[in-house]
Amino acid sequence: MKRHRSPDAVGEGSSRTKLSKASSESTAMGAETEQLLENLRKLCISVSLRSAKKAARNDPKPLRTDEEWQRIVQTYFDMGDSSSDPSSSQAIGEKDNPRGPDPAGGSSAAADLGLADGQHAAQHCSPVGPAPTAVSRQPSQEGSLDKSDKDDDSGLNDDHSHMSDEDEDEDEDEDEDEGEDEDEDGDEDEDEYGSEDIDGFCDDDFDDGLPWYEEIDGFARLQPSLDNPTISRRDERIIGSCDAKLIRRGMMRESFWLEMECPTQETHDLAFDLFDRYGRLNPVFYDHEVNKGSGVWGNELDHGDLLLFEELKVNTAYRRRGIGTKLVNAILERTRKKVSERVGFFALTRPGFLWSEIPRGAAVSEAQQDAIKAALGFWHSMGFRRVGTSPWLAWTDSPGHPSRQLGIAQDWIGPDDPVPDVLLSGELERTCQKLADPAVEAAECIDELTKVFPEEFADAQWQKIDEDGNTLLHIASMSSKPELVSHLLSRVPHLTAVRNREGYTALEALQNQLERQRTRQSNGHSSRVTSDAFQGFSPSSIACLAALENTAVFDLSSLSPRDLEAVSSATDEQIRRAPQLDIADIRKTLRYKYGCTCGQCIGGFLSPRMKFALVCVSEIEHDMMHTFMDDTGPDWVNFNHNLLTHLPASVRENLKTNKSMREGFANTCSHFAKCLQQGRMPTEGEVLDFYRSHESEWPPVTRNYLQRGGSVAAVANMIFETAMERDEWAGDGHHREVFGEDIDKLMVCRNDHEFGFVAGMCGYKRVRPVSSRFVDMSGRELDLDFLG
Numbered sequence: 175m176k177r178h179r180s181p182d183a184v185g186e187g188s189s190r191t192k193l194s195k196a197s198s199e200s201t202a203m204g205a206e207t208e209q210l211l212e213n214l215r216k217l218c219i220s221v222s223l224r225s226a227k228k229a230a231r232n233d234p235k236p237l238r239t240d241e242e243w244q245r246i247v248q249t250y251f252d253m254g255d256s257s258s259d260p261s262s263s264q265a266i267g268e269k270d271n272p273r274g275p276d277p278a279g280g281s282s283a284a285a286d287l288g289l290a291d292g293q294h295a296a297q298h299c300s301p302v303g304p305a306p307t308a309v310s311r312q313p314s315q316e317g318s319l320d321k322s323d324k325d326d327d328s329g330l331n332d333d334h335s336h337m338s339d340e341d342e343d344e345d346e347d348e349d350e351d352e353g354e355d356e357d358e359d360g361d362e363d364e365d366e367y368g369s370e371d372i373d374g375f376c377d378d379d380f381d382d383g384l385p386w387y388e389e390i391d392g393f394a395r396l397q398p399s400l401d402n403p404t405i406s407r408r409d410e411r412i413i414g415s416c417d418a419k420l421i422r423r424g425m426m427r428e429s430f431w432l433e434m435e436c437p438t439q440e441t442h443d444l445a446f447d448l449f450d451r452y453g454r455l456n457p458v459f460y461d462h463e464v465n466k467g468s469g470v471w472g473n474e475l476d477h478g479d480l481l482l483f484e485e486l487k488v489n490t491a492y493r494r495r496g497i498g499t500k501l502v503n504a505i506l507e508r509t510r511k512k513v514s515e516r517v518g519f520f521a522l523t524r525p526g527f528l529w530s531e532i533p534r535g536a537a538v539s540e541a542q543q544d545a546i547k548a549a550l551g552f553w554h555s556m557g558f559r560r561v562g563t564s565p566w567l568a569w570t571d572s573p574g575h576p577s578r579q580l581g582i583a584q585d586w587i588g589p590d591d592p593v594p595d596v597l598l599s600g601e602l603e604r605t606c607q608k609l610a611d612p613a614v615e616a617a618e619c620i621d622e623l624t625k626v627f628p629e630e631f632a633d634a635q636w637q638k639i640d641e642d643g644n645t646l647l648h649i650a651s652m653s654s655k656p657e658l659v660s661h662l663l664s665r666v667p668h669l670t671a672v673r674n675r676e677g678y679t680a681l682e683a684l685q686n687q688l689e690r691q692r693t694r695q696s697n698g699h700s701s702r703v704t705s706d707a708f709q710g711f712s713p714s715s716i717a718c719l720a721a722l723e724n725t726a727v728f729d730l731s732s733l734s735p736r737d738l739e740a741v742s743s744a745t746d747e748q749i750r751r752a753p754q755l756d757i758a759d760i761r762k763t764l765r766y767k768y769g770c771t772c773g774q775c776i777g778g779f780l781s782p783r784m785k786f787a788l789v790c791v792s793e794i795e796h797d798m799m800h801t802f803m804d805d806t807g808p809d810w811v812n813f814n815h816n817l818l819t820h821l822p823a824s825v826r827e828n829l830k831t832n833k834s835m836r837e838g839f840a841n842t843c844s845h846f847a848k849c850l851q852q853g854r855m856p857t858e859g860e861v862l863d864f865y866r867s868h869e870s871e872w873p874p875v876t877r878n879y880l881q882r883g884g885s886v887a888a889v890a891n892m893i894f895e896t897a898m899e900r901d902e903w904a905g906d907g908h909h910r911e912v913f914g915e916d917i918d919k920l921m922v923c924r925n926d927h928e929f930g931f932v933a934g935m936c937g938y939k940r941v942r943p944v945s946s947r948f949v950d951m952s953g954r955e956l957d958l959d960f961l962g
Contacts, residue, residue: 218397219500221508224389232388232422234514386425387437390481390508392416392501394488414488416501420509421480423453424517428904428943431694431703439699440484444522448475448566451693451705452903452927458686459562464677467562467586470576475561475568479519481509487528502556510571521569523558525549554582562586563677589643589675598638601626606640609649609658616657619650623661631665643674644683651684656717663721670722681722688715692769706930706940710767710778719766728756728763736859738764742777743854768935772923777855779935781923785850786916787897787909792847795896799840807831817896820888820939828882838879842889845869845876857937858886887938895941898929904943 223229394414419441426433430453434445449455455475458465483505488497506521513519527545550567558567559577563586570577598606605626608614623646627635639645647669650658659680662669673679678686688711695702711719713731720727730738741760749757764770764778775781795817802810807830811818818826818839829836842861849856849864865876880886902910904927910917925932934940 216397216399217497217500218395219392219497219504220395221390221392221504224391228385228388229512231385232425233512384433384437386422386433387441388420388422388512390418390420390505392418392505394492394497394501413492414497414501415485416483416487416498416505417485418505418509419482419484420512420519421482423479427453431701435701435703438484440482440524442699442701443524444480444482444566446694446701447564448522448561451703454903455561459564462562462677462682464673465563467560467564468580468584470559470580471561471568474570474575475520478517479513481505481519481521483521483523498552499556506569506571518571521558522561523553523567524565525553525567554585560586563588589677596634596637596639598640602635602638603640606646606649609646609655610653612653616655616661619655619658620661636666636669637672639672639674642676645669645672645674645680647672647680648674648678648683651680651718651722652687654684654712654714654718656714656721659718659721681719684715684718684722688719688769705928706934706942708769708928708931709934711769716763716766720763725762726759727766728759730760730763730767733760738777739855739857739860743852743860745853769924771925772921774921775923775925776853777935779925779928779932780855781925782920783917783923783926784897784929784932786913786920787901788856788893789847789850790909790913791893791897791900792843792850795893796840796843796847799836799843803833803837803840807833807836810836817892818888820891820895821885822883825883825888832878832882834873834875834878835882835884837875838877839884839889841871841876842879842884842886843893846886846889846893855936856890858890861886861890890936890938891933891941894929894933894938898941898943901927901929903927904929 392415393412396411396413398409419437421434421441423430430449431445431451434441445453448459453476455471455473457473460466460469460472483502486498486501488501509519509521525546527542527549532541532545553567556569557578558569559580560566561568568577572578605622608622609619627633636646640649644652647659647662647666650662670680674683676683676686690696692708692711693703693705695704713729716727733741738760741755741757742764744752744757761778765773765775766778768775768778770778770781772781776785799810799814799817802813805813811826811830818829821829821839825835829839842865845865846856846861848868849861852864854860854864869876871877897909899905900909901907930940930942
């Protein structure tokens with residue numbers, strides 16, 4: 175919490191009391207006094223954590239030395255020896271109830287043995303002093319960063335810029351006057367940058383439901399010099415601050431978007447601007463011809479923790495003295511100690527400005543540009559480089575990374591402003607607004623173009639663009655008006671190669687828009703994740719995609735769902751026997767509809783990698799369940815309880831006494847796998863058809879299972895859910911650990927990790943990670959299939 179200062183306080187800059195010209199002599203004396211006071215102070219850069227408990231849980235544990243391990247083992251054996259003595263009640267009590275960590279720094283053997291080993295050392299955060307009342311965090315506003323220009327340390331001499339070694343304990347209490355108390359005799363543990371192990375929410379440290387989210391505060395203070403008794407402790411001044419967030423991505427990757435939407439506006443924007451639902455960098459920022467920018471960042475940003483710099487402020491009077499640099503470096507240094515080398519981290523920021531520092535009047539736009547340039551210059555000087563063409567800059571600790579070799583002048587700055595002569599205006603602009611209006615039919619749009627634009631298609635009027643750089647073809651494509659798109663392609667085909675200000679051609683702009691529609695619904699500054707509820711793109715969007723790629727599509731509305739299943743599952747022999755159906759065009763249209771990028775998805779949505787994951791789970795669980803089939807019924811049900819959750823309670827009870835049903839449940843996993851291996855869509859109807867046509871069981875255990883309340887859906891839901899839980903991005907990564915080489919041999923597809931979407935398209939429950947599920951007041955899971 176910042177101190178409340180009077181308007182003429184040191185470091186208030188433009189907020190200081192303005193003196194009249196008539197008092198120039200007193201002004202000069204005041205300036206001398208201020209300089210004298212400043213010379214009698216020293217600069218302290220401190221870093222504090224707002225949650226000690228999170229740090230204790232998340233930070234890597236220190237490595238044990240050989241001597242420490244010998245001591246622990248010896249203590250453990252000593253405890254065993256003493257506990258064997260019946261007269262040693264204290265030893266027995268300690269064995270049954272091992273002590274926690276010693277407040278003085280030691281720890282019991284039981285506690286020592288409980289700590290993880292093999293991790294890198296980090297500074298441990300220990301709470302000091304009482305915790306303040308929790309204060310709510312308001313979402314930060316776009317453009318909230320107030321960064322100084324490139325820092326210069328010449329403004330403060332060595333006496334002023336050295337790090338404080340003074341012990342202090344700040345105790346914030348909302349019940350006290352102005353919300354603050356000081357304990358001059360407190361204790362402070364500082365690192366190289368004066369980092370404090372004083373954490374805002376230490377004692378009570380409430381659970382905010384975000385264990386992956388750690389708030390880190392940096393402060394620059396002018397503190398009274400210990401050598402000068404004439405200056406009071408109350409003369410301490412906060413002259414700068416930095417607000418950063420450490421995001422432990424690995425702790426919530428399966429619901430990355432959902433989690434990042436909550437804390438602040440900056441975390442929301444970071445997640446949805448740069449990353450996909452699993453926290454992976456959007457490939458457009460390293461694969462796209464234009465949007466990769468300087469090309470120094472790649473999919474290495476998929477891994478590791480994220481350190482988000484949200485706000486950096488230095489009082490006007492103290493800028494260009496290196497204070498901003500010291501604050502950022504202090505937080506980076508603290509983060510190095512909090513994140514293990516195995517995990518690593520990337521720092522990110524979005525340069526901006528404080529509206530309060532922008533003058534009102536005609537020069538607002540110019541002042542904004544100057545502020546942005548100053549902020550960008552500062553972060554560039556710190557080694558941050560732009561991620562593709564996004565507004566975000568990133569930094570890595572790796573000295574060999576390409577971003578560390580890229581000069582500031584080579585970093586991507588931004589698109590050129592459009593030349594006024596090529597911008598749409600007047601009647602042409604009004605016509606294009608009609609083209610973008612979904613309520614205006616394509617035929618009316620074509621008539622309007624014929625009236626307003628010249629007959630000669632080589633005329634410069636057809637090359638006009640709007641403020642976003644969109645041509646007529648961009649506008650028609652993103653409006654999903656296929657007849658209008660075809661009309662323009664036949665007249666001005668060269669527009670297909672023109673890029674807008676975002677760097678997209680008309681085809682790429684449409685693909686980008688559809689991807690956003692598929693994955694989210696935005697409402698102001700918030701977004702709702704809709705990936706799992708996706709049911710395919712509209713026929714008009716599909717037709718536009720096909721027209722821009724100069725290919726034909728099939729009218730899927732003429733086929734029933736059963737027809738589509740049959741076409742998707744048809745073998746080469748069946749295709750040859752039905753030449754009257756253009757199965758190739760139907761399959762291609764399905765791939766347009768469901769966003770397939772590999773060209774091999776069954777039904778347009780079930781990719782080779784997804785298929786392989788489902789087959790692996792089906793076969794493994796089938797074998798495991800049969801391995802323990804000779805156990806008693808209750809034991810078998812208890813052992814496999816997590817696989818039976820989608821069965822009605824009455825059926826689970828029957829499994830305890832009916833071995834045939836248990837075998838039927840296990841065998842249904844095998845039927846599901848074999849159906850997939852034949853290239854068939856694993857809907858309930860297809861699995862049952864495969865079982866009846868290809869399997870000959872005796873005794874008929876599957877039939878017994880199905881007749882007594884079991885279902886294919888209960889098995890399929892379990893398979894999809896288990897495959898998701900073992901996925902490398904949506905789960906714990908076990909599937910890749912075991913089958914990594916086999917996975918890499920298969921084509922990559924956009925649909926590889928969309929388990930909820932694929933399950934729903936097969937007619938089953940749209941599965942979600944546990945962290946993305948919602949329950950009602952009774953604890954029952956809500957069905958959000960069509961709510962996102």
